[in-house]
Amino acid sequence: MPAKSVSTPPFSAALRAVGLKATVARGRVLEVLHAALQPASHGEIEARLAAAASPLDRVTLYRVLDSLVTAGLALKAVDARGVFRFSAAQTGVAHQRHAHFRCEDCGGVFCLDAPPPAAPSLPDGFRLHGAELDLHGTCARCGDAGGGHPA
Amino acid sequence: MPAKSVSTPPFSAALRAVGLKATVARGRVLEVLHAALQPASHGEIEARLAAAASPLDRVTLYRVLDSLVTAGLALKAVDARGVFRFSAAQTGVAHQRHAHFRCEDCGGVFCLDAPPPAAPSLPDGFRLHGAELDLHGTCARCGDAGGGHPA
DNA sequence: CGAATAAACGCAACACAGTTGCATTCCATG
């Protein structure tokens, strides 16, 4: 058996592909994000890591999430309570090129196949960095049952 | 001169019309909300009240804002940073009919005269509550000088 | 492989937004 090295963290290739160091913390967080059914808050991710016997320091988790978002491997959105929620970015999907639907109840972000909106002209001195069509309401899951937030 | 009573708080009629006690605190907050050019955060409202020589306790302001929102006299929304912003609910004026520009530096929100985006079709079970064209970048003031946040 | 280096990690302390409990004050009603 080749037993290649001692252990390679999951998602090492994806991490290095975007210029990030392939650390165990980032691998575990990406695992949690990919296994999640809904966008997860910092606290939820922290709890799932602890439940999986790989607890992570609070601050480290904040920094890991920030690095993943900056690198484009995760999405960050604020839910109706003002709490940030994170989800795995689909590999290969450029998130500037389509609209997103945001569930006001669970904070979930769903990619839609809609064309990018045409940017209107701005007042003098304003510089445009991006434009997104922000659709919001309730997603199928939250509309179904009486609602309530994910674990 | 009739000098009617000692002083009637502003917006007394509007407050009583929605079943709220007409208190000075609520009147002053409504004044600030109506004078505001953009949705204001709790801290901004607090500062403007203090600047107008009618400071209000932090907690009281939270409760006043909550009562105004519940009664329908104010609107509450969370901005991209996860901070709640409040605005006067202008009777009749539809605030959803235009696009907004959000300054990534100072957090300011500016109303633009842009046509409402056409909503695309959604997956099954999704319910649309609203759609906004979210433009972001740097505003004229933050682009000018080296930046910095508003007071 | 082993050393060097820069990034990432863990811990403590901090900052900011929002909430809760309770005693005091004030608006509305009669």
Next chain:
DNA sequence: CATGGAATGCAACTGTGTTGCGTTTATTCG
């Protein structure tokens, strides 16, 4: 006016996210 219930102010608290700094670890290179 008197009165009762709602609103206010103050203190303490919680939740979420940030900063500083010493230690550890992933990567590079000899």
